[in-house]
Amino acid sequence: MNQWKNKRVLITGVCGTVGAELLKQVLLLEPKEIIGIDNNESELFFIEVAHRSNDNVNFYMCDIRQKDRLRPLFKDVDIILHSAALKHVILNERAPAEAIYTNILGTQNIIDVALECEVKRVIFTSSDKAVNPTNVMGTSKLMGERLMTAANASKRSQYPIFASTRFGNVLGSNGSVIPLFKRQILAGGPVTLTDEGMSRFVMTLEEAAKLVMETVFLAKGGEVFVTKMPGLAIKDLADAMIDIIKEKENLTAPIEVKIIGAKPGEKLYEELISEEEVRRTVEIDNYFTVMPAFRAVYENIDYDFGPNAKDATKIYRSDKEGLMSPSEVKQYLLDNNLI
Numbered sequence: 001m002n003q004w005k006n007k008r009v010l011i012t013g014v015c016g017t018v019g020a021e022l023l024k025q026v027l028l029l030e031p032k033e034i035i036g037i038d039n040n041e042s043e044l045f046f047i048e049v050a051h052r053s054n055d056n057v058n059f060y061m062c063d064i065r066q067k068d069r070l071r072p073l074f075k076d077v078d079i080i081l082h083s084a085a086l087k088h089v090i091l092n093e094r095a096p097a098e099a100i101y102t103n104i105l106g107t108q109n110i111i112d113v114a115l116e117c118e119v120k121r122v123i124f125t126s127s128d129k130a131v132n133p134t135n136v137m138g139t140s141k142l143m144g145e146r147l148m149t150a151a152n153a154s155k156r157s158q159y160p161i162f163a164s165t166r167f168g169n170v171l172g173s174n175g176s177v178i179p180l181f182k183r184q185i186l187a188g189g190p191v192t193l194t195d196e197g198m199s200r201f202v203m204t205l206e207e208a209a210k211l212v213m214e215t216v217f218l219a220k221g222g223e224v225f226v227t228k229m230p231g232l233a234i235k236d237l238a239d240a241m242i243d244i245i246k247e248k249e250n251l252t253a254p255i256e257v258k259i260i261g262a263k264p265g266e267k268l269y270e271e272l273i274s275e276e277e278v279r280r281t282v283e284i285d286n287y288f289t290v291m292p293a294f295r296a297v298y299e300n301i302d303y304d305f306g307p308n309a310k311d312a313t314k315i316y317r318s319d320k321e322g323l324m325s326p327s328e329v330k331q332y333l334l335d336n337n338l339i
Contacts, residue, residue: 003217004029010077011036012064012110013084015043017173018125021209022081023047027054035073037062038084064106067113074117080160081212082110083125085141089265092137103140104147111151114160121216124148124164126224128201131166131271145224152222153296163219166226166272166290168201170208172338181238182339185245190258191238198234198262199318200270203227204336215287220301222292226272231318232329240330244339269319273312281312288312 009026013019014036026034036059038044044059051057062069064084074080085103086092092099107124114122126145129138145164152162172178184191203211207227215225235257242255262268273281273288280291284305291303314320324332333339 002029004031004079006030006032007078008033008035008076009079009081010034010073011081011083012038013082014038014059015040015047016083016085017205018167018170018208018212019081019083020047021205022083022212023051023057025206025209025213026081027051027057032056033058035060035077037064037073039063064109065101067109070109070113071116074113074119077117078120079216080110080114080119080122081125081216082107082122083212085125085144087127087137089129089135089137090263092140093135093265096136099136099140103137104143107144107147111147111162114162115151115155119160121159121161121219122148122163123212123216123219124162125212126164126166128166128168128270128272131274131277134267135265149222149224149292149294153292153294154298155296156298158299161219161221163215163221164224165212165215166224167208167211168203168227168229168270168272170205171202171333171336172205173208177234177237178241178338181241182245185242185251185255186249188253188255190256191242192258192260193235193238194260194262194266195268196233196235196259198268199231199323200234201229201231201272201318201321202332203229204338211287218287218305220303222296222301223303224290226288226290226316228286228288230328230332231270231321231323232332233323236324236326236329237333239326240333241339243330244333248339269317271315271317273316275315278312278315282309283312284309288316 015038034057048059127141130142133139148162211227277290282289
């Protein structure tokens with residue numbers, strides 16, 4: 001059954017890497033209308049041109065910081081996929097107020113207007129950096145998750161259903177390590193690595209968008225969904241990229257991998273479920289589902305995810321999971337056309 005058919009879907013941050021992929025995938029599911037909003041005028045123009053043959057897709061200049069601008073756009077919308085955010089760690093660290101305005105207050109604006117307009121479902125895209133955050137960006141994303149959970153707990157009617165998805169590293173997205181490593185390799189090196197022991201969970205852009213879309217109708221309300229994904233050592237990723245690009249570009253000179261030390265606030269491992277969250281996390285087929293710490297005030301939500309659901313037993317952290325071997329990393333990059 002196609003639950004997206006004839007639905008009106010609004011995507012925030014539609015010009016971003018994840019937002020644009022969401023647009024691409026939702027478009028295949030015969031929605032009544034897709035409304036894409038962003039505050040990036042130049043990119044909005046180009047995405048408008050790319051989709052001008054699609055009569056059911058409309059784009060609007062809009063900043064989620066402006067609540068009054070959201071109201072007319074949210075009217076009669078069924079589903080909101082909220083991917084708009086300030087995401088670069090260092091830039092947010094230098095201007096924390098901007099992260100507050102967009103990632104926290106902007107998310108609250110989404111919530112408030114979704115309630116006013118009786119939107120059915122709202123999904124917030126979060127980040128691994130929200131788990132035990134060590135920087136402003138991660139803290140703002142954690143607050144976004146908390147706002148979504150609190151909104152679901154305090155609403156007085158069945159809808160909207162508010163929930164969050166928590167991403168690992170989306171390989172190939174703007175700001176990911178793959179474009180950086182690729183530029184460094186093509187320039188002859190060195191490839192800069194912060195620490196040889198650093199590990200991360202990884203997912204493709206298509207997988208990230210799929211996570212968001214699957215959880216839209218899976219969510220009961222207030223949960224944080226974490227997809228199961230492979231992990232790798234960043235050193236193995238750098239080595240695999242060097243091998244692949246040298247072969248593709250017929251490069252013969254050796255490429256140095258230079259260790260530059262971890263950045264301030266950067267973890268050597270990636271956390272997607274914290275120790276505190278384990279006791280309220282359920283493992284289902286492809287996901288972990290972190291339940292709200294506080295139950296809803298006005299409704300009794302049945303968090304039943306079927307007979308295959310079971311209680312989680314451990315934290316979900318990249319250095320505690322089996323990592324892909326170097327050859328598996330190389331094959332993963334090739335299979336997913338990431339270079």
